[in-house]
Amino acid sequence: MHVKVLGSAAGGGFPQWNCACSNCSRMRRGVFRGSARTQAQVAVSADGATWFLLNASPDLRQQILATPELAPHGPQRGSPIAGVVLTSADVDAVIGLLHLREFQPLRIFATRGVRRIVTERNILFRTLERSDPPVEWYDLPLGKEVALTSGLRCTAIPVGGSYPEYVDNDLRRTLAPEEAVIGLTVTDGTKTLLFAPGLPAKAKDWKSQVEASDLALLDGTFWTNDELTKVRGSGRTAREMGHLPLSGRGGLLEELRGATRPRRVAIHINNTNPILDEESAEHRAMLDAGWEIARDGMEFHL
Numbered sequence: 001m002h003v004k005v006l007g008s009a010a011g012g013g014f015p016q017w018n019c020a021c022s023n024c025s026r027m028r029r030g031v032f033r034g035s036a037r038t039q040a041q042v043a044v045s046a047d048g049a050t051w052f053l054l055n056a057s058p059d060l061r062q063q064i065l066a067t068p069e070l071a072p073h074g075p076q077r078g079s080p081i082a083g084v085v086l087t088s089a090d091v092d093a094v095i096g097l098l099h100l101r102e103f104q105p106l107r108i109f110a111t112r113g114v115r116r117i118v119t120e121r122n123i124l125f126r127t128l129e130r131s132d133p134p135v136e137w138y139d140l141p142l143g144k145e146v147a148l149t150s151g152l153r154c155t156a157i158p159v160g161g162s163y164p165e166y167v168d169n170d171l172r173r174t175l176a177p178e179e180a181v182i183g184l185t186v187t188d189g190t191k192t193l194l195f196a197p198g199l200p201a202k203a204k205d206w207k208s209q210v211e212a213s214d215l216a217l218l219d220g221t222f223w224t225n226d227e228l229t230k231v232r233g234s235g236r237t238a239r240e241m242g243h244l245p246l247s248g249r250g251g252l253l254e255e256l257r258g259a260t261r262p263r264r265v266a267i268h269i270n271n272t273n274p275i276l277d278e279e280s281a282e283h284r285a286m287l288d289a290g291w292e293i294a295r296d297g298m299e300f301h302l
């Protein structure tokens with residue numbers, strides 16, 4: 001199985017246009033030791049010819065253009081991208097669908113709750129129905145393996161997050177809470193990828209999924225629980241935003257301490273996160289704990 005990281009940052013990317021945190025400011029001044037990053041996006045393929053996107057990032061157009069495997073193969077209009085699997089209805093996970101609207105037939109897999117938010121309340125996405133045949137939506141049942149195409153199967157794992165704040169209460173009341181945020185396992189029958197860019201504090205059972213996978217791309221959004229409130233002066237903590245921080249008590253590093261497998265890679269990294277700074281103690285602590293830090297263009301062959 002081929003896994004490509006097309007984007008590794010959280011919403012806003014790195015640097016973020018309106019952010020004056022230490023990381024973003026130093027990056028703009030050219031004195032930051034580390035890489036700029038686009039918003040989180042992963043592509044997977046069993047054969048290297050047909051690809052599925054995991055989520056659809058706001059940066060998807062430039063990410064596709066930067067990835068030769070995703071260019072049309074022949075003289076005809078077309079795409080090696082067969083479809084998209086969504087893990088939430090967060091803006092950063094769905095906006096990129098609009099980049100895929102050029103009359104290209106696609107399959108989109110999502111939980112029923114996420115599909116309803118995108119298709120019933122956001123009329124811009126109806127533009128996808130204009131392709132011929134129209135984009136097809138498939139429900140992702142929780143905990144049940146579903147065939148994508150061309151040798152890949154995927155399973156939705158509920159991780160206990162909540163629907164985005166933009167969802168109105170009338171709709172929210174009719175949605176199953178456990179369908180709000182999922183992790184995904186993707187397998188070609190031999191190797192397994194776990195993709196969980198959002199791991200809420202109340203997530204259960206995810207550790208067994210980590211242990212059962214060959215590669216785990218996990219929530220690397222924040223280093224500390226109060227990272228964003230410190231920069232903004234107010235607002236929600238990492239845990240309140242649905243992200244277990246990497247450090248501290250009950251953080252991801254502690255939870256997976258001593259694990260010998262799989263390859264653990266932090267992805268969906270917020271621009272405030274000190275692990276982006278390759279000269280920081282936090283960056284070193286990640287590597288010492290056996291983690292890798294995702295960057296745009298990273299590839300895995302499982």
Ligand SMILES: [Zn+2]
Pocket residue numbers: 015016019020021022023024025271272
């Ligand atoms: Zn910043």
